[in-house]
Amino acid sequence: MNRPPEEFLTVDxxxxxxxxxxxxxxxxxxxxxxxxx
Numbered sequence: 001m002n003r004p005p006e007e008f009l010t011v012d013x014x015x016x017x018x019x020x021x022x023x024x025x026x027x028x029x030x031x032x033x034x035x036x037x
Contacts, residue, residue, distance in 0.1 A: 024034035 020037075021031070021034045024037055025031060029037070
């Protein structure tokens with residue numbers, strides 16, 4: 001059974017989404033497509 005680690009970091013959802021969109025944009029995707037993925 002999966003168990004969460006005893007120590008972990010909480011990541012803000014908006015910060016993570018912005019990072020992911022930024023990565024896709026750097027890879028050449030348009031903002032609209034990057035935000036959809």
